[in-house]
Amino acid sequence: MKHQQVVVDYWNMIKTSFTCLLLAFSGYILIKMVQTIFWLPGYLQKNQKRLEELASQYSLELDDDKSLTDVLKAQIETTIEEKLPITIEKSDETKAIGADVAANVQSEPKKQK
Incomplete structure (x- = not known):
């Protein structure tokens, strides 16, 4: 081999x-x-x-649930209708809220770090 x-x-x-x-x-x-x-x-x-x-x-x-949806739609529409006049009269309410907030801020003591 x-x-x-x-x-x-x-x-x-x-x-x-x-x-x-x-x-x-x-x-x-x-x-x-x-x-x-x-x-x-x-x-x-x-x-x-x-x-x-x-x-x-x-x-x-x-x-x-169609009746429930109809009720909810009606509530939303009434809420929207109620808020429209509030936005027009915003200046008077804003002044009153601003005065309340300013009084609360002045009455609270300042926090130290």
């Missing part, structure tokens, strides 16, 4: 390793895509049914 010399080609080993890893990753992606083809339609149908049930539940709740 002749003696044979073994030459280690590191570049070829690294290239082959990366090629095998890339092939395994590509196979994983392919399997996931095929799984998604069969899984996604069922998931979307279940999600659509769940959303429709939720929407119908909320519409029933809103229909029952």
Whole structure:
């Protein structure tokens, strides 16, 4: 038998390793895509049914609470109407409030740090 010399080609080993890893990753992606083809339609149908049930539940709740919303709208409108004259007469009230605040500030002792 002749003696044979073994030459280690590191570049070829690294290239082959990366090629095998890339092939395994590509196979994983392919399997996931095929799984998604069969899984996604069922998931979307279940999600659509769940959303429709939720929407119908909320519409029933809103229909029952229409009287409450009408009352709240009326309260908001009356509050807005009441505040409009207050903003016009603001100068007299502001002077009275300012005097009260100034009296309170002068009567409080100063805090030392």
